[in-house]
Amino acid sequence: MNSISNLVDIYRLTNRKITPQRLAIFNVLDSNTDHPTAEEIYEQVKSQIGNVSLKTVYQTLNELESLNQIQIIDVGTGTSRYDPNVNQLHHHLVCQNCSKVKDIELDISGEMLKAFSQNSGEFKIDRVEVVIRGLCEVCLGKGSSKQSEL
Amino acid sequence: MNSISNLVDIYRLTNRKITPQRLAIFNVLDSNTDHPTAEEIYEQVKSQIGNVSLKTVYQTLNELESLNQIQIIDVGTGTSRYDPNVNQLHHHLVCQNCSKVKDIELDISGEMLKAFSQNSGEFKIDRVEVVIRGLCEVCLGKGSSKQSEL
DNA sequence: AGCTAATTAACAATCATTGTTATAATATAA
DNA sequence: TTATATTATAACAATGATTGTTAATTAGCT
Numbered sequence: 001m002n003s004i005s006n007l008v009d010i011y012r013l014t015n016r017k018i019t020p021q022r023l024a025i026f027n028v029l030d031s032n033t034d035h036p037t038a039e040e041i042y043e044q045v046k047s048q049i050g051n052v053s054l055k056t057v058y059q060t061l062n063e064l065e066s067l068n069q070i071q072i073i074d075v076g077t078g079t080s081r082y083d084p085n086v087n088q089l090h091h092h093l094v095c096q097n098c099s100k101v102k103d104i105e106l107d108i109s110g111e112m113l114k115a116f117s118q119n120s121g122e123f124k125i126d127r128v129e130v131v132i133r134g135l136c137e138v139c140l141g142k143g144s145s146k147q148s149e150l
Numbered sequence: 151m152n153s154i155s156n157l158v159d160i161y162r163l164t165n166r167k168i169t170p171q172r173l174a175i176f177n178v179l180d181s182n183t184d185h186p187t188a189e190e191i192y193e194q195v196k197s198q199i200g201n202v203s204l205k206t207v208y209q210t211l212n213e214l215e216s217l218n219q220i221q222i223i224d225v226g227t228g229t230s231r232y233d234p235n236v237n238q239l240h241h242h243l244v245c246q247n248c249s250k251v252k253d254i255e256l257d258i259s260g261e262m263l264k265a266f267s268q269n270s271g272e273f274k275i276d277r278v279e280v281v282i283r284g285l286c287e288v289c290l291g292k293g294s295s296k297q298s299e300l
Numbered sequence: 301a302g303c304t305a306a307t308t309a310a311c312a313a314t315c316a317t318t319g320t321t322a323t324a325a326t327a328t329a330a
Numbered sequence: 331t332t333a334t335a336t337t338a339t340a341a342c343a344a345t346g347a348t349t350g351t352t353a354a355t356t357a358g359c360t
Contacts, residue, residue: 017306017357038347053309058348074226079347093273102273122287123243123252131279137272167326167337188316203340208317229316306357313350324339330332 001069001084004030010067024048025060029070035081035092035101075101075131091129095136106130151219151234154180160217174198175210179220185231185242185251225251225281241279245286256280 002010004026008018016022024045028036036044042057061082064070071083075092077099085103093102108128152160154176158168166172174195178186186194192207211232214220221233225244235253243252258278 012358015306019307019357021308051309053311054347055310055349056308059307062349074224076224076226095273096276122290123245123282124285124290125282126246126284127282129281129283131281132273132275132277133279134276135274140272140274162327165327165337169326169338171339201340203342204316205318205341206339209338212318301360303360304358306355308355309353311351311353314348316347317345319344320342322339322341324337326335326337328334328336330334 001029001064001086007069010069014067016063020049021045021052021056022060024052025057025064029064029082029084032084033103035073035083037079037081039079041082073101091131093132093134093136095139096133097135097139100136100138102136104132151179151214151236157219160219164217166213170199171195171202171206172210174202175207175214179214179232179234182234183253185223185233187229187231189229191232223251241281243282243284243286245289246283247285247289250286250288252286254282 001007004023007026008023011018011022025041027048028041028044034040038054038057038061041061042052042054045052045057061070061072065072068086069084071086073081073083073092075081075094077094081101083101083103088103088105090103091106091108093104095101108130151157154173157176158173161168161172175191177198178191178194184190188204188207188211191211192202192204195202195207211220211222215222218236219234221236223231223233223242225231225242227244227249231251233251233253238253238255240253240255241258243254245251258280
C-alpha cells in the first residue's frame, strides 16, 4: 500500500472524497502486518473516530483493492482478511489454532514453476498462492488447547 | 475416498444407517474429479432419487470429511468444494473465469520444503497447500469473456 | 457561504451453511 | 416379519459475512 499522503492524492485524482472514515481506515491499514478482518478494522476505526458503519469499511476496502492498494485474502477461515502488503511478492502462514496469518517470502520461480508448468496441462498460470498451515509460535508455546486471542 | 461398498461397511461399523440419500451422495462423489459444490451435489442427488434436502447433503459431506473420506476445499470462490481425492497428495488449479478446479500433482517436498522452513520462523508446518490461478483449457479457447458453464 | 456530486448510515437482503424439531425410515432382535 | 429403539430426514428458522437500497449528510469546488 502507498503512504497515506499518496493515497490521499490518488483519491483526489480519482474524484473521491477524503472523509474522516476513509482516513481512519487508511491509518489502520498503514504498515499493518496483522491481516485484520473487516470487523477488526471496523473496531479499530471506531475507537479512533467514534462512529463508522461496517458497510463503509467494506466499501473502502473493496475500493482500495480495486486501486491495487491492498490484497483481499481468503485462507479458508470463513472471513476475508485485508493485507496492505502488495508490493512484495509473498505467501501466507495460517495458524490452525488461532487463525492468525503471517506473511512469508518464498521464491517460487525457477525450479518450482518449471514443475508446475510440466503438470498443468493447457492451464495458463496467472498466479501461484501458497498457504502453509500449522501452529504459530504463540500457540506452539501454549499446547494444543483452543484459544483465539490476538 | 474408499469404494462405495467399503463406505457402506464403514457406516455400518460406526452405527450409521445406510439411507438412499447417503448412497446417492456416495455415488455422486465416487471417482468424481469435478470438485462439485454442495449445491451441485444436491442437484445430482435429486436427479437420482427425487428428493433430498440440502441440509442432508451438507451433513453427509461433513461426516465423510470427519471419516477422512473426502476433503473440503476452499479456494476463495465463496463456496466450499468437495474432493473425494484424499489418498493422493495433490494441489489445485483454479480457473479465474469459470471457477472450475482441477487437481495437480506436485512434489513439494525436497527443495521447496527446505525453503519454507528456512523462512517460517517458529511456525510448525502441518500442511502446505498450493493454489494455482489462471485460465483453464476451455476458457483459454473462448477468449476472456465471462462464462460459467460446466 | 452555497451548490452538487459523492459518501455515509441505517436499514433490509442475500448467500452459504448450520441449528432445531417433529416425523419417518433403518437395523436388529424377537 | 413385525415391533422397537435409534438414527436420519425434511422443513423450517437462524446465523454470519457481505452487499444492496435509499434518504440524509458532507467534502470539495466556485
